[in-house]
Amino acid sequence: MASRDVVSYDTPLSRALSIFGTVFVAFYLVWTLLPFVVMFVSSFKDMLEAFKLPVVGDWAGMTVFFDFSPTLKHYTTLFTENSFGTYIMNSLIAAGGSAVISVVFGSLAAYSLSRVDFRGKQDLFFWIISTRMAPVVAVMVPLYAIFRSLDLVGTLPGLILAYTTFNLPFAIWMLKGFFDNVPYAIEEAQMVDGATRFEAFRSILPLVAPGIGAFVVLCVLFAWNDFLFAAIIGSGGAKTLPVATRELVQPQNIQWGSIMAAGVVTTAPMMLLGLVIRKYLVAGLTMGAVKE
């Protein structure tokens, strides 16, 4: 995966493109980051200050945005009047639980599909991914009916099961690629050295760790940001952060301050996670593509 110096020479076109590129990136950054900045800053503002806006065209009036006395009252409200502590736990358990289950079963299934030949393997493999082809809303009603008859609606296990239904096929597909890239000779060497098949499987897990890491992140992100499952299957007993935030919008009273604070509380952990495992994620997502 060695990167190479690309030899390039300046031409008027390349200079123009480079200027265009810089301008584009600048706009793109503003476009992407501004909502987060507004959310973050507003969560520390009083309602009155939050809605203070400069007149259109008055660029000097921009300072109004940063002219406020910071307050933590929205955050306090979240954790005292609303039980956001519980919702955070719910989100963590639902996302983490589904990630763990998907990784365990996904890696076992992916390993088998990668290493063992059996009749109908290709069909099975396709069938696994075909469960992801229907849009979520299409299966929501039947899924709800099934979950209700099993008393799983409004429970964390129900929510974990729902997320796993969608994460597991994804795990199998993604991890199979990683197992395919590990030379089988390494396991054979292990088995001749004295390992059982399962020990040999365990011994190559460190080699697919980047893949597992990348998958866990994507899986957690999917569950953490999900609204649809959480609203329908988790409603009531297993309320997660997005649903709880939505409930701050009441017909007669939209609690903007709390919504902004809830946004920060929801976004911050995922951003941190992204920063921490950024290296893994990139390595994991590109490793599958390049065979060494």
Place this chain on the structure above:
Amino acid sequence: MATVSIRNVWKYYGETPAVKDLNITCPDGSFVSILGPSGCGKSSTMRMIAGLEHISSGDIMFDDVRVNDLAPKDRDVAMVFENYALYPHKSVYENIANPLRLRGASESTVKERVEGAAKLLEISHLLGRRPHELSGGQKQRVAIGRAIVREPKLFLFDEPIAHLDAKLRAHMRGEIKHLQRTLGTTMIYVTHDQLEALSMADYIAVMHDGELQQWGTPSEIFNNPVNAWVAGFVGEPAMNFLTCGIKGEGDAVSLMHKNFEIPLLPGQVRQLNGAAQTGVARMGVRPDALSISMTKPSEAAIRGEIFVNELLGGDMLVEVELDDCRIRVKTTPEFAGKPGEACYLTVNRDKWHVFDAGDGHAYF
């Protein structure tokens, strides 16, 4: 240490047979090489011995124990793979220690054995490194270290030095042979390189198309090949083959060719027993069993024309054009003939071979 017997073993991949009715007995403590071109079934054979492939039919015995249904870990063999198959995330020390750890050896035993193996292979200074920091030759030593650390019943080496450069390969040939002699463990060594087999093994099993062609010591294989295929595969530069007529009766039988007529030695006439009736045979003669001169040395000499000279350092290989074919002759670098000039070849009849024109089996 073990005697390995392969009895009537077949290996099928789907409908395709890869190994056909193989019978080999490797004596205890011997160095056996399985030699053949790629696709001849030699690696399948080795993998069946290791337990990495199922045996379609037949038996493999270690001494008196039938191992067909034993998992690799229960066979007590150690294998060196062609691509080394080191564990990339473990240090050299941990790679070599792995078989001991899997068998639950104590930490002091592990340390002692790993350091012993490392010393024997002269890789003590590399123990802290990862495989990706090693050169090909070093990786190969680590793979051998992992095999010898446990003192198994049997070593299986699957073309372990095929990927090394020529000089290192020559060096490792000597080292591996010495190692096997020192440890005294039965070794089965798979290779497609006839030079490796000839120079290292006590016995060679030559395989072709899944069938055992010949079993014997290196000198038997080289000097008395059982058929034209073995004769052509073993030896470098390769043996020359010429299709000849057979003429004569009783004790005076000659090989006839457009360019020559050479009588057989009296003993060889008997070995040819009756094949004279078919009228044709293939003559096989190695480049070093021919001598070349610019003047006619005798009536039996073969007249030809020099096609090209190749200087191979200490030897000169001369390709000589006859009426309908070319044959190669090994001579000394001092040979002065130029391409296009006429020359004369003399066959050393003690070292030539005659093969059946049909199935290729050797008369002598």
